[in-house]
Amino acid sequence: MNPGYRDILTELEKDAFKEIINIAFGKAAASLADIIGLYVILSVPKVEVLQPDEIQHFIERELNETKGLNIIEQYYMGKIRGAAFLVLSYENSKQLLSLLEKDESKDSFNFFSIAMLEQETVTEIGNIIIGACVSKMAELLKDFVTYTPPRFIGGKFSGRDLPPKLFDKETYAIVLKTIFQFENKNISGFLFLVNSVESLDWLKKAIHDYMQHYGYE
Amino acid sequence: MIKKILIVDDSVVARMGLKKAIPQNASYEFYEACDGASGLEQFKMITPDVTFLDLTMPVMTGFQALDEIKKIDKNAVVIVVTADIQKKTVDRVLEAGALLVISKPPSLKEISDALEKARKFKEGMMKR
């Protein structure tokens, strides 16, 4: 791996990509507010170019959490491809469910264990949030993606949760991180998008096309 | 009369894009800042006629910067340009005193309409 890999994107390209992500998440939040009925507060997204073996450490450091986590994972495949991780602490998961439960009937809990109901509901919400952010990002890059079913992981984030074939030694990863907060300020989580950069040329072109389309160059 | 324009946004590309979208025939003076705090400093120093403000910024967010600017001059013309176009955000920002909200990425028409509205507002203020 050549040591200059962190410069695979120029500063300007990185800035443009960050702006694209910012807009994608902004649009996603607006639509989400409409669909799940919750107001989302977005943070400035963080963009890092990493080597595959640095990903796990980066995410763990950002999470800074040794206690229990609920993680929803989904892989997406288009010209841009990768893995999305929505991370909520146990406390936040329960609070999120109570925010949503107001429109669901309470009868369902008689049929399932609470843990299962929580798990399925968090997974469903995760599917929608991840879908919102990834699809808007793809849309701005003039791409569209297909998804794997969302997977629920409880406990900690592990390197084994990254898709095996996606990150071999020769590819880089562009990791995006954003913190989202629901209107009740106590509920927040992280969204990580780990993009594999197999098709770097395509990504550069997509970024430049975007900048040209909006008259930036 | 609009001469001095301040653009506050943490993205170089966004600032560049906004400058390019502003009609080139007028003799505007452009000033830039890359976060809310330095944006506020610039505002105090140069007292721009129009401020274009992003919301999601590090150090000090656009919301906070807007409040501070309005404290200094309650008639300051601030146009919010943001990716976050949720209804609640828009309402909040207008209530805090922004003249209008434009969603990113801004189109040429949206920018020129916004400047037109800013011009009319300033003329209205002058007549008082």
Next chain:
Amino acid sequence: MDTNNIYTTQICDMMNIGIVVLDREFKIHYWNRWMELHSGIMRENILNLQLFDFFPNLNNPKFMRNCKSLFTFGNYYFLSQKLHHFIFPFKPVSASDFQFENMQQSGSIFPIRNEKNEIDYICIAVHDVTELVAYEQKLLEMTKRDVLTGIYNRRYLEERMKDEFEKHTRYNRTLSLIVFDIDHFKGINDTCGHQYGDYILKSIVSIVKPCLRTVDVFARYGGEEFCCLLPETDIEAAARVAERLKDAVAVQEYFFQNTLIRVTISLGVAKANENLRTIDALFKKADDALYEAKKNGRNRVVTAKI
């Protein structure tokens, strides 16, 4: 939507999956043969009509929310059988699936785009997983049951106790517990032999079981120790149940080699309240009450003080 391609039509009709295509108004644009077979509705009779007119069960916030998300974001919606049981209420296919009133289904819904990449339709793919689920449940049942008596075993009891206790703390539902054991059981085993002892165990279970409701959890957690978990039950009601159990067992006559034997049980009753932090604390309270019952002469019920 042009669905007249001769090859794709055959493929869609031959597949052992239900395929339904909907537009933004939830009007039906495609209904494959699997759907015709299982719904009894021919495609001519449902095309261009509203989905909810035929299947009102789908007109709920969750389904709408997820479909809206699909049209907006182009993501997928996965419906697991575990959570939803079924999407379309159809009869199960084979007679052996009589344990389910409806065919068990899992499904996915995904977006369909036009040449401009805009999302015009969504497609629901439905799988019949009844057989799989029936088998899974059978296996699961086996792991929950005590082999000798057929009631629940300790493993399952502990699972349910945790769950019911959580419902109690989260939603403030009342929860009571009865623990009981057979008095002098060791003596019976020594005098009459283990085979007779097993018979007594099975007999006691058959006397106790009808006195409990289907929502109660009746389990064997030790050799001669049993537990009844009573959700939505107050302590007075639980104590009454315990008295009934004690009397029902005491009145039973057993004969071993022409000798009359009377078997009795001792019971401890406790209720979950704010002072008990864990399910183990509740269990200990009931167990302590049982110990009291034994100490005070057996064949009696002791109710723990709140």
